[in-house]
Amino acid sequence: MGFCNDREDIHSLCLTVVQRLLEKKKIGYGEIGRLEVGTETIIDKSKSVKTVLMQLFKPSGNTDIEGVDTTNACYGGTAALFNAVNWIQSQFWDGRYALVVAGDVAVYPPGPARPTGGAGAIAMLIGPNAPITVNRVRATHMEHVYDFYKPDLSSEFPTVDGKISIECYLSALDCCYERYCKKENRPDVSFDDFDYFCFHSPYCKLVLKSFARLCVNDYFLYSDKEQSDSKYPDLVPFKNLNLKETYFNRELEQAAVKCSKTSFEAKTLPSLMIASMVGNMYTPSLYGGLVSLLVNKNAESLLGKRIGMFSYGSSLASSMFSLQVSKDAGGVEPLLASLGDIPSRLEARTALPPAEFTTILKAKEDSYNKAPYQPTASLDTLTSGTYYLIEVDPQYRRTYGRRP
Amino acid sequence: MGFCNDREDIHSLCLTVVQRLLEKKKIGYGEIGRLEVGTETIIDKSKSVKTVLMQLFKPSGNTDIEGVDTTNACYGGTAALFNAVNWIQSQFWDGRYALVVAGDVAVYPPGPARPTGGAGAIAMLIGPNAPITVNRVRATHMEHVYDFYKPDLSSEFPTVDGKISIECYLSALDCCYERYCKKENRPDVSFDDFDYFCFHSPYCKLVLKSFARLCVNDYFLYSDKEQSDSKYPDLVPFKNLNLKETYFNRELEQAAVKCSKTSFEAKTLPSLMIASMVGNMYTPSLYGGLVSLLVNKNAESLLGKRIGMFSYGSSLASSMFSLQVSKDAGGVEPLLASLGDIPSRLEARTALPPAEFTTILKAKEDSYNKAPYQPTASLDTLTSGTYYLIEVDPQYRRTYGRRP
Numbered sequence: 001m002g003f004c005n006d007r008e009d010i011h012s013l014c015l016t017v018v019q020r021l022l023e024k025k026k027i028g029y030g031e032i033g034r035l036e037v038g039t040e041t042i043i044d045k046s047k048s049v050k051t052v053l054m055q056l057f058k059p060s061g062n063t064d065i066e067g068v069d070t071t072n073a074c075y076g077g078t079a080a081l082f083n084a085v086n087w088i089q090s091q092f093w094d095g096r097y098a099l100v101v102a103g104d105v106a107v108y109p110p111g112p113a114r115p116t117g118g119a120g121a122i123a124m125l126i127g128p129n130a131p132i133t134v135n136r137v138r139a140t141h142m143e144h145v146y147d148f149y150k151p152d153l154s155s156e157f158p159t160v161d162g163k164i165s166i167e168c169y170l171s172a173l174d175c176c177y178e179r180y181c182k183k184e185n186r187p188d189v190s191f192d193d194f195d196y197f198c199f200h201s202p203y204c205k206l207v208l209k210s211f212a213r214l215c216v217n218d219y220f221l222y223s224d225k226e227q228s229d230s231k232y233p234d235l236v237p238f239k240n241l242n243l244k245e246t247y248f249n250r251e252l253e254q255a256a257v258k259c260s261k262t263s264f265e266a267k268t269l270p271s272l273m274i275a276s277m278v279g280n281m282y283t284p285s286l287y288g289g290l291v292s293l294l295v296n297k298n299a300e301s302l303l304g305k306r307i308g309m310f311s312y313g314s315s316l317a318s319s320m321f322s323l324q325v326s327k328d329a330g331g332v333e334p335l336l337a338s339l340g341d342i343p344s345r346l347e348a349r350t351a352l353p354p355a356e357f358t359t360i361l362k363a364k365e366d367s368y369n370k371a372p373y374q375p376t377a378s379l380d381t382l383t384s385g386t387y388y389l390i391e392v393d394p395q396y397r398r399t400y401g402r403r404p
Numbered sequence: 405m406g407f408c409n410d411r412e413d414i415h416s417l418c419l420t421v422v423q424r425l426l427e428k429k430k431i432g433y434g435e436i437g438r439l440e441v442g443t444e445t446i447i448d449k450s451k452s453v454k455t456v457l458m459q460l461f462k463p464s465g466n467t468d469i470e471g472v473d474t475t476n477a478c479y480g481g482t483a484a485l486f487n488a489v490n491w492i493q494s495q496f497w498d499g500r501y502a503l504v505v506a507g508d509v510a511v512y513p514p515g516p517a518r519p520t521g522g523a524g525a526i527a528m529l530i531g532p533n534a535p536i537t538v539n540r541v542r543a544t545h546m547e548h549v550y551d552f553y554k555p556d557l558s559s560e561f562p563t564v565d566g567k568i569s570i571e572c573y574l575s576a577l578d579c580c581y582e583r584y585c586k587k588e589n590r591p592d593v594s595f596d597d598f599d600y601f602c603f604h605s606p607y608c609k610l611v612l613k614s615f616a617r618l619c620v621n622d623y624f625l626y627s628d629k630e631q632s633d634s635k636y637p638d639l640v641p642f643k644n645l646n647l648k649e650t651y652f653n654r655e656l657e658q659a660a661v662k663c664s665k666t667s668f669e670a671k672t673l674p675s676l677m678i679a680s681m682v683g684n685m686y687t688p689s690l691y692g693g694l695v696s697l698l699v700n701k702n703a704e705s706l707l708g709k710r711i712g713m714f715s716y717g718s719s720l721a722s723s724m725f726s727l728q729v730s731k732d733a734g735g736v737e738p739l740l741a742s743l744g745d746i747p748s749r750l751e752a753r754t755a756l757p758p759a760e761f762t763t764i765l766k767a768k769e770d771s772y773n774k775a776p777y778q779p780t781a782s783l784d785t786l787t788s789g790t791y792y793l794i795e796v797d798p799q800y801r802r803t804y805g806r807r808p
Contacts, residue, residue, distance in 0.1 A: 040449060040450040041449075042450075042557075043555065044554055044555045045444060045446035045554035045557065046475070046554040046562060046717075046718065046719065047476065047550070047553040047554070047555070047718070048719075050721070051476060051546055051548050051549075051719050051720060054546045054547050054548045055548040063544075063545045063547055063579065064543065064546075064583060065544065066486060066544050066723070067483070068476035068480065069475050070474050071449075071450070071472060072451065072452035072472035072473060073450045073451065075472060076472065082470060082496070083487045083490065085496070086491045086494040087486075089490075089493065089494035089495055089496070090489070090490040090493035091493055092486070092489070092490060092540060136495050136496060138470070138496060139468065140468045140469065142454065142455055142467055143455065143458050143462065143467055144457075144458045144462070145455075146451070146799065148450070149448050149451040150449035150450040151447065151449075151451070151775070152775075152800065153446075153447075153557040153558065154773055159799055161799075179468060313472075314450065314451070315450065315451040315452075315455050317452065319470070369556065369557050369558055371556075395550065395565075396556065
């Protein structure tokens with residue numbers, strides 16, 4: 001799992017990815033007309049992370065950048081992405097790019113949930129003539145529940161009901177998938193219609209189960225029962241069950257995992273590379289899935305392909321949508337090239353033994369919400385171009401530096 | 405100033421205004437396709453207020469409602485409004501209405517800033533064929549500063565540098581106004597081009613100064629210096645000043661207030677009714693200004709008129725945009741009629757002496773972030789149809805009731 005010491009926080013992570021993206025793509029500061037941050041890592045209840053990122057733009061004089069922060073658990077990045085593409089399609093679009101930033105630093109108290117924490121940030125450049133576009137159909141399910149939430153403001157840790165959270169995730173997936181299929185105006189959409197499928201990934205096993213769940217949905221929803229029986233013989237014994245009562249049916253789950261195994265390995269497994277190496281990243285998790293898929297496929301196997309996306313944020317907000325990869329290799333190949341350093345960057349991670357991880361998290365817990373605060377961790381583990389916290393002053397004002 | 409006791413919180417205020425709007429306009433729950441909340445009142449760092457509002461929609465089965473929460477101080481409502489109108493203009497719009505909710509409960513510790521707190525919520529219905537539309541030109545200024553922010557998560561109170569905050573507000577106004585005029589592609593836009601002008605209103609005197617500041621800008625920016633000297637003779641003595649160094653120039657301010665008095669009374673004073681009676685409302689403040697203006701004008705004096713809007717959120721995010729009132733009385737009159745109960749609702753407020761206010765705020769301070777918590781305030785002061793907090797359970801889960 002990824003984590004950070006007291007030299008990094010939600011501001012520094014987002015500063016790092018925005019600055020790196022602009023440098024990598026050689027985009028000028030003045031070319032950005034919108035920047036929105038999706039995060040559930042609230043270190044200030046009023047000031048947005050977006051305003052902190054404005055310090056990158058100040059020297060250029062471009063302060064005319066719409067968008068602030070958007071929040072609902074791991075869904076904030078998707079809300080920011082939707083807002084950005086809507087802007088570009090509106091009469092208010094001024095011809096410039098939008099930047100969407102998803103970032104989080106999530107920690108748990110010592111115990112079984114601790115390894116489901118994580119940290120990461122992803123910046124996305126949104127604009128016209130993109131190599132990947134967002135298809136028109138979006139299906140959303142939002143509901144007032146309490147599965148994972150952060151009501152104790154004096155603590156960095158969330159309040160979680162793990163069992164309810166899995167049920168919420170899977171039922172939101174069911175709901176979005178059924179709605180998505182209906183909106184496609186084809187009675188018998190199946191996951192075969194997607195070439196690839198990325199999921200929000202709290203942990204990889206839930207994604208395996210989620211993919212199998214799509215197969216269960218296909219079996220239950222397909223109108224020609226004879227055909228679906230012959231396609232999914234392993235699911236026939238479960239045909240009389242009520243779909244809504246099967247979230248914890250181990251036998252059905254195992255049968256569905258078995259009959260969807262080949263499809264899962266082809267369509268979704270390539271999207272789990274980053275998640276399997278750094279764990280959950282919260283808002284960026286789904287987009288880490290997309291990056292993983294792109295890194296693991298060559299242009300030929302991506303051109304013209306349709307990628308299903310399922311975004312979930314606890315308590316809860318969820319959407320299913322799909323991306324269309326351009327048929328034009330001239331657009332897709334530069335995108336893949338720009339992601340070419342991901343494997344070597346993953347390789348360059350610093351591994352720490354659990355005992356050190358525990359010590360670092362204890363120090364972070366002790367310094368939570370403290371001002372003034374002087375971080376003590378060494379800068380040596382930070383790669384070139386990474387922003388880091390210099391200090392929190394007595395008025396809680398944070399200043400940052402950047403590794404050369 | 406408006407405030408609430410322990411029976412109301414950001415959830416209950418937003419539940420109240422959304423439910424009331426739907427009932428008043430006789431809009432079905434299924435007719436809403438987007439709902440976004442702008443707030444800086446964070447009582448959960450991950451779960452959005454939007455998801456709490458989904459309990460109103462659940463019985464109807466409509467859970468397909470995009471949008472979550474958006475945050476940057478008092479600017480969140482404007483960000484949510486921009487996002488809603490962008491959605492309606494995009495290919496992702498599905499023909500349904502959007503709801504934009506701006507709400508806050510803001511308190512200060514005992515001391516001179518305490519009366520600048522406030523509480524309120526406003527819900528706006530966004531859709532096609534609207535009696536008021538958003539014009540295409542928008543000018544934004546965002547910057548990384550620390551004027552008013554809420555970094556101490558263990559406290560309900562903000563961290564404020566009052567003097568910097570006034571300078572930030574006025575310089576953001578300058579910046580947005582100059583940018584707005586440039587984008588209008590007319591070199592000599594002046595505030596005469598706006599029939600009315602609403603401002604974010606932390607307190608009414610700042611709005612008076614802000615209006616005067618537009619006059620100062622017009623004087624300094626107008627290309628024909630002779631004409632501007634003759635239009636603003638009182639400002640001629642200040643003509644050699646650097647505009648950026650005049651934020652605390654009392655003489656200039658007084659001269660500008662004097663020469664803009666008539667315009668201020670015609671264009672902006674009618675928008676200060678609610679602000680002068682309930683004080684600041686934070687995110688809803690600017691929209692309370694719009695409501696006040698509409699309530700104080702008849703259809704005839706509004707038809708075809710252009711309303712300037714200046715939104716400011718500390719630390720900081722700001723935008724200037726304008727609204728166009730339809731020339732069709734058939735659309736505007738029902739809107740005005742639907743606001744007809746505002747004066748009687750303001751009249752029906754319960755006034756409390758400062759000592760009781762202090763006691764109530766002390767109780768709120770003591771119960772901040774507590775779980776379980778049982779509110780003790782009487783329900784008698786809550787008007788019909790108001791939602792209230794029943795309890796916070798040991799897992800911080802909040803339940804609400806509604807006054808009959």
